[in-house]
Amino acid sequence: MRLADGAHWVFSAVISNRSRSLLTALGIAIGITSVSLLTAIGEGVQQYVLESFSQFGARIIAIHPGRKDTHGAGGLLSTIRPLTLQDAAALRRLPGVEQIVPVVQGAGAVEYFKRQRSGVILGVGADMSEAWGFKVALGSFFSADLDQGRSVAVLGYTMRKELFAETNPLGQHIRIGGRRFRVIGAVEKKGQMLGIDMDDVVYIPAQSALQMFNRESLMEIDVVFAANTSLKRMEEAITTLLRQRHGRDDVSLTSQNDMLASMENILSILKMSVAALGGISLLVGAVGILAIMSTTVRERTSEIGLLRAIGASKPLILRLFLVEAVLLAMFGGVLGLLLLLLLQAIFSVLLPDLPMVFQPFFIVLALLVSGLIGLLAGVVPAAQAANLDPVEALHEE
Amino acid sequence: MANLERSLTASFMMAWADTFIFVSQVLMRQRFRTVVLWVAIAIGVIAVNLLTALGEGAKSYVLSEFNVLGRHTLITLPGKKETRGGMPPITGESPRALTLKDAQAVSRLSGVKTVAPLVLGNIEVSYAGKIRESLVMGSSRSFFALRHLVLARGQLLPERGRFKGEAVAVIGSRLQDELFAGKPALGEWLRLGDSRFRVIGVLKTSGTRFGFDMDEVVIIPVVSAQSLFNADGLFRLFAEVRHFSQLDAVKQQMVELLKQRHEGEEDVTVISQDAMLSSLQKILDTLTYAVSGIAAVSMLVAAILIMNMMIITVSQRRKEIGLLKALGASSALVRRLFLAEAGLIAALAALSGWMLSHLVLLLANNYFSDIQFHSPWWAQAASIALALGLSLLFAWLPAQRASSLAPVQALQGKTEQAQR
Numbered sequence: 171m172r173l174a175d176g177a178h179w180v181f182s183a184v185i186s187n188r189s190r191s192l193l194t195a196l197g198i199a200i201g202i203t204s205v206s207l208l209t210a211i212g213e214g215v216q217q218y219v220l221e222s223f224s225q226f227g228a229r230i231i232a233i234h235p236g237r238k239d240t241h242g243a244g245g246l247l248s249t250i251r252p253l254t255l256q257d258a259a260a261l262r263r264l265p266g267v268e269q270i271v272p273v274v275q276g277a278g279a280v281e282y283f284k285r286q287r288s289g290v291i292l293g294v295g296a297d298m299s300e301a302w303g304f305k306v307a308l309g310s311f312f313s314a315d316l317d318q319g320r321s322v323a324v325l326g327y328t329m330r331k332e333l334f335a336e337t338n339p340l341g342q343h344i345r346i347g348g349r350r351f352r353v354i355g356a357v358e359k360k361g362q363m364l365g366i367d368m369d370d371v372v373y374i375p376a377q378s379a380l381q382m383f384n385r386e387s388l389m390e391i392d393v394v395f396a397a398n399t400s401l402k403r404m405e406e407a408i409t410t411l412l413r414q415r416h417g418r419d420d421v422s423l424t425s426q427n428d429m430l431a432s433m434e435n436i437l438s439i440l441k442m443s444v445a446a447l448g449g450i451s452l453l454v455g456a457v458g459i460l461a462i463m464s465t466t467v468r469e470r471t472s473e474i475g476l477l478r479a480i481g482a483s484k485p486l487i488l489r490l491f492l493v494e495a496v497l498l499a500m501f502g503g504v505l506g507l508l509l510l511l512l513l514q515a516i517f518s519v520l521l522p523d524l525p526m527v528f529q530p531f532f533i534v535l536a537l538l539v540s541g542l543i544g545l546l547a548g549v550v551p552a553a554q555a556a557n558l559d560p561v562e563a564l565h566e567e
Numbered sequence: 568m569a570n571l572e573r574s575l576t577a578s579f580m581m582a583w584a585d586t587f588i589f590v591s592q593v594l595m596r597q598r599f600r601t602v603v604l605w606v607a608i609a610i611g612v613i614a615v616n617l618l619t620a621l622g623e624g625a626k627s628y629v630l631s632e633f634n635v636l637g638r639h640t641l642i643t644l645p646g647k648k649e650t651r652g653g654m655p656p657i658t659g660e661s662p663r664a665l666t667l668k669d670a671q672a673v674s675r676l677s678g679v680k681t682v683a684p685l686v687l688g689n690i691e692v693s694y695a696g697k698i699r700e701s702l703v704m705g706s707s708r709s710f711f712a713l714r715h716l717v718l719a720r721g722q723l724l725p726e727r728g729r730f731k732g733e734a735v736a737v738i739g740s741r742l743q744d745e746l747f748a749g750k751p752a753l754g755e756w757l758r759l760g761d762s763r764f765r766v767i768g769v770l771k772t773s774g775t776r777f778g779f780d781m782d783e784v785v786i787i788p789v790v791s792a793q794s795l796f797n798a799d800g801l802f803r804l805f806a807e808v809r810h811f812s813q814l815d816a817v818k819q820q821m822v823e824l825l826k827q828r829h830e831g832e833e834d835v836t837v838i839s840q841d842a843m844l845s846s847l848q849k850i851l852d853t854l855t856y857a858v859s860g861i862a863a864v865s866m867l868v869a870a871i872l873i874m875n876m877m878i879i880t881v882s883q884r885r886k887e888i889g890l891l892k893a894l895g896a897s898s899a900l901v902r903r904l905f906l907a908e909a910g911l912i913a914a915l916a917a918l919s920g921w922m923l924s925h926l927v928l929l930l931a932n933n934y935f936s937d938i939q940f941h942s943p944w945w946a947q948a949a950s951i952a953l954a955l956g957l958s959l960l961f962a963w964l965p966a967q968r969a970s971s972l973a974p975v976q977a978l979q980g981k982t983e984q985a986q987r
Contacts, residue, residue, distance in 0.1 A: 197871050
């Protein structure tokens with residue numbers, strides 16, 4: 171049988187049973203749609219989370235006091251081995267270090283005239299704006315040594331809006347935790363990061379924050395290092411320096427890479443399991459192909475007998491039915507992608523916030539997978555067809 | 568065709584019992600088809616049941632992990648934020664510390680049964696040359712009952728020293744193993760930083776709770792912890808109310824009291840554990856619904872398969888349908904026969920899927936003793952109802968087609984194409 175004839179034979183078999191083929195393909199289509207949709211959502215969530223994490227830049231190492239891993243709460247706990255501003259100053263002198271951000275975090279009331287708002291008070295260093303990529307929208311940020319311990323403050327977006335509305339905050343005096351601070355700048359809108367509002371903040375010099383909270387130790391020091399320095403070398407340099415200064419290893423280092431890697435790991439597993447969930451429908455769709463192909467083989471027994479009688483070989487019959495199964499499944503795959511397109515359009519109107527990322531690679535993959543499913547589901551029925559005894563098959567009906 | 572004749576003898580006034588026999592015979596005759604449909608539906612039912620059980624199991628595990636304080640407990644954190652987020656607030660430091668005096672004042676409120684202050688810190692613990700860095704909790708005797716901490720040996724922190732710094736410590740079980748290596752720890756002197764503390768009690772193993780490994784902690788009187796870390800602020804203040812109904816009232820009183828004590832400024836956050844966990848519970852619930860909903864889509868696929876198979880069956884059995892009708896069977900009866908066929912498969916598949924998922928859950932619960940997987944009744948009912956409902960819905964069209972066949976043409980075995 172020539173290839174063209176074979177193609178024609180298979181094609182007409184699929185076409186002649188239009189409603190049956192359509193319904194079979196629909197089963198696969200729903201499976202493919204749910205797998206692709208869920209993968210797209212998983213991918214979207216992954217990218218969203220990783221992006222909001224990496225907005226701080228990739229070459230950043232966070233130093234926390236205390237050696238033991240206490241689930242990120244390390245900086246909040248009391249310790250008898252403080253991480254001080256002097257440590258931060260010493261770290262800044264290390265070769266390869268570009269910026270240093272000492273961090274003290276707290277919460278309290280911020281007042282301006284009659285207005286009051288409780289928000290996050292963040293004690294940071296002059297490098298923060300550059301190191302974290304927080305652009306100053308108005309006025310200026312603290313200058314390096316000049317503002318250490320001075321009563322100046324920079325407002326986050328929400329804090330500025332709540333206290334000053336549209337008026338100019340520069341030069342005004344506000345009360346933070348009962349002390350007077352002069353506003354010297356405002357930071358642009360940063361939005362939310364993992365559900366935490368990054369704008370409901372007032373920034374003050376770390377030294378002032380330590381005094382306000384009556385603390386000895388910083389909660390964290392962020393080190394941004396130069397591009398030509400390797401992460402490993404930098405970590406070693408930091409550890410050595412702090413060991414010299416403290417007489418022992420009493421800090422823990424977390425690099426952005428560590429954090430991203432573990433985060434990516436978790437999210438990948440999540441994405442896989444979500445896609446596997448969608449796979450359940452695909453499995454049922456495959457059972458559908460198996461069922462329909464078997465029925466088809468039974469219906470066309472006499473036809474197969476005739477083909478065998480005029481010289482069609484067993485492998486040829488096998489091939490014909492396999493191709494039919496694959497064709498059905500691929501048809502389902504295409505249908506599924508169309509359905510996906512429709513759903514995507516609906517979602518973009520109804521749930522514009524839902525993070526979804528469609529990759530062309532996955533679309534090709536979806537088609538290949540659907541073809542593979544057709545192949546697997548078609549094996550049993552095709553073998554049934556190929557193994558029919560020609561004489562008996564001809565006698566049927 | 569012998570089956571058919573037998574069935575037909577009763578077909579004029581076919582009762583439900585006869586319908587059942589007729590349909591069973593049809594199903595038996597087409598064993599392969601029946602099995603395939605059976606499997607397709609059962610997969611959906613099993614998937615929905617197992618996934619909801621997984622979700623519910625995970626939920627109750629996570630909640631019990633966090634649910635260490637009991638419903639009667641209010642938690643006070645220093646500092647206040649305007650933003651109401653989903654997660655429990657992390658406030659960090661506050662300009663005005665929450666002090667032991669505040670704790671004493673709170674304990675005098677009429678609705679408050681007990682209070683437990685908490686100071687938390689990391690410190691190096693050493694004994695006979697062995698050093699370990701571990702978590703130090705500074706608190707009072709009532710803390711043990713509040714956190715359901717049970718002693719393996721020795722005694723709790725002294726009641727009389729509640730607001731006095733005594734140099735005594737209760738240690739976690741693993742810390743005892745690591746530092747004392749099998750020797751009795753009671754009465755021995757530990758070194759915390761530069762101070763010496765006498766071990767008076769050892770905790771029973773309880774594992775990680777609330778993010779803290781309770782097997783490796785050192786619990787000392789709160790005043791001792793404050794002087795150890797040279798800090799006068801509390802990390803948390805727990806207060807247990809006398810009656811659950813008073814929870815909100817006491818919460819208000821506490822906020823007012825602390826506001827008064829802090830020069831009129833409301834700079835603390837008071838939350839109940841329920842409030843803290845409710846957002847977590849909501850997230851986990853949504854997750855469970857989403858997961859089981861996705862699994863339910865597979866039932867739709869199975870229903871489409873049923874429809875497809877029924878269409879094929881109807882066209883294969885045109886002659887038989889024609890004969891039935893010629894013998895006087897009404898359209899309604901024919902429709903009923905086909906619907907019953909779909910319904911019977913769906914019911915059997917749903918039931919066996921349901922039983923199989925219970926079996927799997929039983930095994931899983933035996934295997935994992937930590938998490939109890941349990942599919943809620945609504946999910947079980949919904950999975951079975953959905954399987955039945957969708958199957959009947961999608962079988963309706965083919966059944967309708969069968970019932971509207973004209974008897975004569977059908978008897979002649981004319982194909983659909985010829986009819987068009």
